[in-house]
């Protein structure tokens with residue numbers, strides 16, 4: 001039964017409760033989950049959905065992975081929470097050991113654990129400022145770094161992330177990022193960064209540069225070849241800390257533990273989150289030991305950081321991320337997804353571009369392939385229609401005209417085929433209505 005055909009159901013009742021009880025500012029869809037496994041979830045009406053969103057990139061290992069669930073149960077019998085600053089525990093160290101193994105380069109590296117991606121970004125900036133004794137931060141067009149004060153200040157989309165929430169954090173400067181589909185390549189973007197360092201802020205005042213190797217929320221823009229290398233070179237020249245924000249692109253999403261390692265550079269700091277917890281809230285920062293150790297004792301931390309249950313889940317998730325067989329499987333999975341999306345693009349003229357890396361892919365929708373006029377209404381309609389047909393997909397892009405695909409890497413061929421068929425049919429149905 002399609003969701004919009006249901007009369008007064010439990011979903012409608014709960015939706016009314018949601019309107020009454022939950023703050024409006026949290027975007028939601030009219031769907032209440034009963035259970036989920038692998039790449040599928042079932043709602044309280046018994047309707048099954050194929051999940052192409054994966055908790056926004058948090059479920060690379062799928063819903064309720066058996067080993068993660070078992071580790072959570074085992075840890076829950078021992079202790080739930082300590083606060084790491086009061087009583088330490090080994091699972092925290094085991095997560096750090098594995099997270100450090102994900103950081104490219106010879107090291108030595110160190111780690112710290114927090115709760116969310118935004119908190120990882122906050123801490124990385126704090127560490128970079130402390131280490132350099134400087135204040136300014138350079139970020140990029142299309143960036144998304146979270147919803148905290150620093151996170152939203154670094155983020156490049158005003159609505160809905162910044163509008164009405166000012167004043168934003170000071171000393172933030174934004175440079176162009178590669179977007180070849182709309183005319184910005186490596187040379188233009190790097191020239192833009194150089195311009196910022198001439199016209200807006202002197203390099204001697206810059207603490208950090210932060211960039212996502214595949215910009216996620218901003219539209220799934222992969223770094224073009226030479227761009228990250230150029231940024232890292234500039235940072236090394238001027239003593240700026242280079243931060244790779246891998247919250248969405250890391251953890252096997254693009255085939256390797258970190259996405260940046262494909263360019264053979266060693267970032268000073270990396271922010272991690274989302275899928276590192278196998279579905280539990282945990283995030284972290286790794287980095288060169290001399291940078292990570294600059295801050296005085298007590299300068300970093302928090303009540304819940306590195307919660308033991310989340311650590312137990314993260315140990316299992318990280319073991320999979322570090323497994324070469326899983327890495328190869330992720331590469332093959334990404335290639336399959338891309339081929340499937342490109343086949344759809346050959347039949348659906350409103351797809352202007354298929355882009356991304358590995359299994360981190362999106363389609364950009366346009367009204368016309370010549371003019372490339374963004375088709376934001378079409379993206380929204382497609383997402384809505386897909387949901388009524390049993391597929392969860394999500395938008396992206398500063399222009400709100402992209403649809404992202406973040407299928408759990410454990411999805412079966414059947415999940416992918418069925419989901420892609422619904423995506424194509426929904427695109428065509430939406431094109432007929434907008």
Ligand SMILES: Cc1ncc(COP(=O)(O)O)c(C=O)c1O
Nearest residue numbers: 116117118144145146216247248
């Ligand atoms: C690249 C990036 N950084 C930071 C964040 C913020 O993470 P969180 O929502 O866990 O705070 C996100 C979330 O989507 C992200 O994609």
